[in-house]
Amino acid sequence: MASVTIDHVTKEYSTSGRPAVSDVSLAIAEGEFIVLVGPSGCGKSTLLRMVAGLEKITDGEVRIGDRRVNEVDPADRDIAMVFQNYALYPHMTVRKNMGYGLKNRRLPKAEIEKRVAEAASILQLDEYLDRRPRELSGGQRQRVAMGRAIVREPACFLFDEPLSNLDAKLRVEMRGEIKQLQRRLGTTSIYVTHDQLEAMTLADRLVVLNKGEVEQIGAPLDVYRSPASTFVASFIGSPAMSLLNAASDGSALRIGDVVVASGAGLAAGPVTLGVRAEDFILAPTSGGFAMQVSYVEELGAGRLVHGAVQGQMLTLSISADHPMTDELIIAIDPARLHLFDASSGKRITPRRETAEA
Amino acid sequence: MMETTSSNLEVEARAGGRRTPLLSQRRFWRSVGDHTVLWLGVLFMLAPVLLAFLTSTHDAVTIHRDGLQFLPGDHFGETYEAVLFGATGFTGKATGLVMTFNSMVLGIGFAVGKIVISMMAAYAIVYFRIPFATLAFWVIFTTLLLPLEVRILPSYEIVQKMGLLNSYTGLILPLIASATGTFFFRQFFKSVPDELLEAARIDGAGPFKFFVDILVPMSKTMIAAIFIIMFVFGWNQYLWPTLITTDEGYYTLVRGIKQIIQVWVGANIPEYGQAMALAILAMLPPILVVVVFQRWFIKGLTESDK
Numbered sequence: 001m002a003s004v005t006i007d008h009v010t011k012e013y014s015t016s017g018r019p020a021v022s023d024v025s026l027a028i029a030e031g032e033f034i035v036l037v038g039p040s041g042c043g044k045s046t047l048l049r050m051v052a053g054l055e056k057i058t059d060g061e062v063r064i065g066d067r068r069v070n071e072v073d074p075a076d077r078d079i080a081m082v083f084q085n086y087a088l089y090p091h092m093t094v095r096k097n098m099g100y101g102l103k104n105r106r107l108p109k110a111e112i113e114k115r116v117a118e119a120a121s122i123l124q125l126d127e128y129l130d131r132r133p134r135e136l137s138g139g140q141r142q143r144v145a146m147g148r149a150i151v152r153e154p155a156c157f158l159f160d161e162p163l164s165n166l167d168a169k170l171r172v173e174m175r176g177e178i179k180q181l182q183r184r185l186g187t188t189s190i191y192v193t194h195d196q197l198e199a200m201t202l203a204d205r206l207v208v209l210n211k212g213e214v215e216q217i218g219a220p221l222d223v224y225r226s227p228a229s230t231f232v233a234s235f236i237g238s239p240a241m242s243l244l245n246a247a248s249d250g251s252a253l254r255i256g257d258v259v260v261a262s263g264a265g266l267a268a269g270p271v272t273l274g275v276r277a278e279d280f281i282l283a284p285t286s287g288g289f290a291m292q293v294s295y296v297e298e299l300g301a302g303r304l305v306h307g308a309v310q311g312q313m314l315t316l317s318i319s320a321d322h323p324m325t326d327e328l329i330i331a332i333d334p335a336r337l338h339l340f341d342a343s344s345g346k347r348i349t350p351r352r353e354t355a356e357a
Numbered sequence: 358m359m360e361t362t363s364s365n366l367e368v369e370a371r372a373g374g375r376r377t378p379l380l381s382q383r384r385f386w387r388s389v390g391d392h393t394v395l396w397l398g399v400l401f402m403l404a405p406v407l408l409a410f411l412t413s414t415h416d417a418v419t420i421h422r423d424g425l426q427f428l429p430g431d432h433f434g435e436t437y438e439a440v441l442f443g444a445t446g447f448t449g450k451a452t453g454l455v456m457t458f459n460s461m462v463l464g465i466g467f468a469v470g471k472i473v474i475s476m477m478a479a480y481a482i483v484y485f486r487i488p489f490a491t492l493a494f495w496v497i498f499t500t501l502l503l504p505l506e507v508r509i510l511p512s513y514e515i516v517q518k519m520g521l522l523n524s525y526t527g528l529i530l531p532l533i534a535s536a537t538g539t540f541f542f543r544q545f546f547k548s549v550p551d552e553l554l555e556a557a558r559i560d561g562a563g564p565f566k567f568f569v570d571i572l573v574p575m576s577k578t579m580i581a582a583i584f585i586i587m588f589v590f591g592w593n594q595y596l597w598p599t600l601i602t603t604d605e606g607y608y609t610l611v612r613g614i615k616q617i618i619q620v621w622v623g624a625n626i627p628e629y630g631q632a633m634a635l636a637i638l639a640m641l642p643p644i645l646v647v648v649v650f651q652r653w654f655i656k657g658l659t660e661s662d663k
């Protein structure tokens with residue numbers, strides 16, 4: 001167990017193009033579960049692989065514990081990695097797969113046996129120790145890959161989308177297991193995923209990446225409740241937050257010519273208004289506006305209603321009992337709306353006091 | 358082949374709603390047709406071998422007088438004993454057994470040598486950042502266009518200057534560079550996921566360990582396939598051994614066959630029966646290799662995993 005520090009790290013694959021990872025800094029505490037999340041191609045894997053030592057660091061420094069590891073071999077960094085395709089050695093049995101790294105480190109046979117047996121029992125793989133990877137199901141292979149990481153007793157686990165090759169049900173199951181296992185072992189972990197739900201459920205802290213840059217770092221709920229930018233707002237949470245082009249005149253916030261909220265404290269001009277699907281109020285007593293329903297997704301427990309206000313698309317979630325009509329009168333919970341700068345997409349916090357001045 | 362036709366028919370039948378008698382009749386005749394074609398093919402391929410074997414069980418006089426024999430004769434034991442243990446040539450060193458051994462050495466040495474060299478070459482090309490690796494590969498690849506016969510004189514000269522004439526080393530070493538092998542191993546290595554190398558790096562396996570512990574065992578199927586091809590290729594070499602070895606102790610089976618026919622001097626009748634017997638013997642080991650390794654090979658293919 002150790003802390004991991006990523007200090008102004010940049011990765012350029014070619015000197016000409018945009019860097020794949022650009023000036024990322026992150027201090028990971030001992031035992032913390034960090035999830036790097038972002039769309040495909042945003043540089044999550046690249047960042048993880050720089051920590052693993054599989055990719056050269058163009059600029060900046062990575063420290064594991066107090067040790068600078070930029071020039072250290074992957075095998076000597078005291079990390080273990082779980083790959084998306086598991087990368088098990090196809091010709092070796094489960095036992096050998098798990099023990100291979102230990103054998104290379106010249107651990108005594110008895111110690112290897114012991115650690116493999118322990119990991120196997122934690123992961124319920126005891127019966128499969130003498131099988132080859134191809135004789136295992138996807139979930140079992142995934143476990144073996146985890147086992148191979150566990151037996152090393154590393155300072156840090158690195159996961160690169162370890163669940164994306166599993167079917168949906170198994171993914172949820174394994175997600176729970178990984179979380180429990182990490183709690184139990186208390187090993188610092190960095191986990192890469194493009195799945196925001198996986199990220200939300202697993203993370204102690206989320207790191208949202210966009211085009212190689214950090215958009216936001218924070219606990220899952222903080223990120224969900226106050227996304228730092230329109231990018232984070234639309235990426236984290238499902239359904240995605242509705243983002244509407246609005247305009248403020250200093251007193252009211254309008255979409256087209258419909259007043260949707262108070263604009264107090266806002267400078268006059270265009271602004272992006274964000275509302276989560278659950279933060280709309282249905283059939284309010286006053287201040288409602290009309291939404292034309294375009295289609296409804298039945299989710300069983302509730303409904304997602306997609307529609308338009310003044311030609312702009314938005315999504316709200318309502319109870320399945322609510323009668324459906326072609327037009328709904330809705331309002332926005334003023335405490336729960338999000339405002340973003342119309343051009344930069346950064347979050348704006350309206351300051352009501354100064355607005356009076 | 359049978360399977361595809363029958364399943365096509367089933368589809369047709371289902372599409373038609375029910376299986377009409379006409380259809381099952383057609384299916385029957387089609388299957389008869391297929392089998393006839395296959396059997397004709399088998400006969401066509403096997404007839405010469407069968408003929409050679411049947412002829413080899415007659416004595417030389419019968420063969421000389423009546424030509425190829427279509428029925429078994431009564432000289433089986435005699436002929437084969439003479440071939441295996443009797444000596445041909447002048448010095449008496451080249452018995453059938455010795456020649457079989459030599460052919461084995463050539464076939465196995467050839468195949469193993471080619472596999473080792475080409476695997477290492479492919480490993481270097483695929484996994485190491487060497488300058489001009491691609492160029493190097495294509496240069497190796499173009500040597501495919503230059504068969505041994507084209508460079509046989511310079512090759513001979515080198516072997517001769519190195520003093521390797523009449524030695525197994527001289528027979529094998531100059532031939533073990535293999536563009537074909539390098540090409541196939543390169544393609545195979547390229548299909549191995551990068552993550553495997555990365556996992557091995559994290560597991561503390563250096564370049565040598567990764568090769569020996571992971572790549573080589575994973576290439577079993579490929580090795581078996583190349584072994585089959587190269588063994589047969591080496592076994593059947595004729596021109597090269599003829600040039601490099603003059604000592605009869607190094608004669609191979611393929612050369613021995615010719616040797617038997619060649620003793621036709623004066624009133625001697627060449628030992629046709631023995632030549633046929635030797636040809637049959639010369640065929641057996643390659644067949645064995647193909648059968649054994651093919652099973653391995655197919656097993657590897659069906660259990661394919663990377």
Ligand SMILES: Nc1ncnc2c1ncn2[C@@H]1O[C@H](COP(=O)(O)OP(=O)(O)O)[C@@H](O)[C@H]1O
Pocket residue numbers: 013020038039040041042043044045046047
């Ligand atoms: N080996 C490489 N060479 C050149 N560019 C690469 C390489 N690996 C990744 N990239 C580029 O770096 C960016 C980030 O890739 P990656 O870290 O794999 O994204 P993610 O894992 O978030 O999907 C992508 O634009 C990708 O094209």
Ligand SMILES: [Mg+2]
Pocket residue numbers: 044045046
């Ligand atoms: Mg990735």
